Every structure is written in structure tokens, then in C-alpha cells.
Amino acid sequence: MFIGEYKHTLDSKNRVSMPAKFRDDFGGSFVMTKGLDNCLFIYPIEEWENIERKLKDIPMTNKDARAFVRFFFAGATECEIDKQGRTLIPSNLKEFAKIDKDVVIIGVSTRVEIWSLEEWNRFNSDANITYEEVAEKMSQLGI
């Protein structure tokens, strides 16, 4: 289970250091792909294989489903973590996520997400979660 929020930066070669707490939970490599809300999703290999299995079963009969499957598969890249704990962000994904230099890396349960700092701030102000809503959700869930 991935949790936590980390502010990191890209170096001039588009590499970013993966938070040390996350490294061990990937077996050295993982899959990075286009995510929802202009962020990047990162899945450990086993988790990605589960997703592949599920996506394989989606019927190709409707256009939205085909678009979604293409979005997910075409965006995916297998990435590695080097000896210094860094990983390269492929240029197409970097562009997709509007990443310049400052990024926020968060743990979200079974996956890790990489956000450009600007997009992360925008998402949080757009979503604009109020305490009342959070409290209500928590109450619903019995937390």
C-alpha cells in the first residue's frame, strides 16, 4: 500500500528520484502510464498484469471502450529505477502530464501518481473539498 506525498524535481535529463519509501515496493521496475486528471499512474509489475487481464476482457464493440484501452496501453512504458533511486520520465508522458521541473509524487493505495506541481495545486483547488464533505464521506464509510 502506497501512502504519502513528496515534492521532488526533475534533473536536466528528465530523471526524478523515486521517494525512498516507495522503492522497495517496486521490484526494481514498474509500469508508468497516462492517468486520470493529467497525472501519471505507476503500477508495480504484478498490479499492472492484473490490469492487463481486466482490460483484455473489455469487449471491443463500443468506441469508448476501445479509446480507453488504447489510452491505457499506448501510454504505458516499463521503467526502471537506477542505482541512485532515479527513474526517467519518457518525453511523451512528461508532455502529457505538463511536467516542467517540480513534481509531486503521491501514494494512492495500489499505485503511485506523479503530478506536475501546478496541476496538483490546480486539482486540489478545483476539487475544493470542504470539511463538511470530507466529514460526510467519513461518516458514510464509518471512519
Next chain:
Amino acid sequence: MFIGEYKHTLDSKNRVSMPAKFRDDFGGSFVMTKGLDNCLFIYPIEEWENIERKLKDIPMTNKDARAFVRFFFAGATECEIDKQGRTLIPSNLKEFAKIDKDVVIIGVSTRVEIWSLEEWNRFNSDANITYEEVAEKMSQLGI
């Protein structure tokens, strides 16, 4: 069950000593998250795992749900208590709770809360609970 109120301070490395009465009830480590009303929530591991299970099943299909799940997972950090009974407050949570140096740590049933002293005072004067209200609540609950 956690009860009581303690005034403590952060050291220069953002560590605070956990009240001795609470230490044994965490198994050495626990999870700290963003809470309601600008305080931090601390859950024992088992309690947090219950929450994780509930959150994992929330569908990712709507934006508010994604925001809520990200708020919880990204806001969470697993913390440890060192041999001197101290624990580190991660910088993003410190900032979230507007903590400078003086904090109030309170026991609230299944969780512990950490407040900045200023926010705690403000909350209590804002909430402005009267004895009559307390008495009515107690009566409702049959206390």
C-alpha cells in the same frame, strides 16, 4: 481508548514526544493523516488498515471520489516512535495543521489528534460549547 489532553513542543527537527500514556497503545508505529478542522489524526495500524480497506473499494469514476481518496492516502504517513518516545511530523502535515512549535495532543476514543496550540484555542472559542448543550447531549445519550 485514548483520553486526555497534553501540551507538548516540537524540537528543531520537527519531532514531538508522544504522551507516555499513549505510547503503549500504538505497537511502536501508527499512521498520521490530515484530519478535520486543521488537526492531524493518528490511528493505530489496525485501525488504519480498516480505513484502507474501505477506501480501496471507492470507484474512481467521479472526480470528487478521486479527490477524496487522494486526500486520504496522500495525506497519510506511517510514523514510528523512537526510543525516546518521539515521533517526526512530516513537513506537509506540519504545514497542513499550521503547526509551529507548540502543539496540543488529545485522545479521542479510537484515535489521537495533534493540534497547533493556536488552532486548538481558536477551535474551542469558535465552537463555544455551553454547559447546557453538553448537558443536553449527555441526556440524549443517556450518560
Next chain:
DNA sequence: GTGCTTATACTCACCTATAAACATCAATAT
């Protein structure tokens, strides 16, 4: 009250993670 014990606060020293600068190498284009 006195003295003992424990909790909290503070200081110093060390270690690890991150950021940044620079070097190497292969592939490609000029």
C-alpha cells in the same frame, strides 16, 4: 516537606536522501 522516578525539552553528532553538476557512451545527423 525530602528524595526518587519518570516525562519532557533541548543539544550535539551522525547518517541517509535528495539535488545538482559533471562525465561517459551509443545512436544519429551533418
Next chain:
DNA sequence: ATATTGATGTTTATAGGTGAGTATAAGCAC
């Protein structure tokens, strides 16, 4: 061949995290 680009590797500095020791304060027994 030379320059350029992208990928990979190495080194160093700094900041943040971790650990240990001491001092002060609070609680408790006598």
C-alpha cells in the same frame, strides 16, 4: 569524421532524518 542528442553513470554538497546524552520539570512515595 565531427557534432548533437538522449540515455546512463559518478561525484559532491546540502538538507532532512535519526540516534544518543544531558538538563529541566513534573509526579509520586515516604
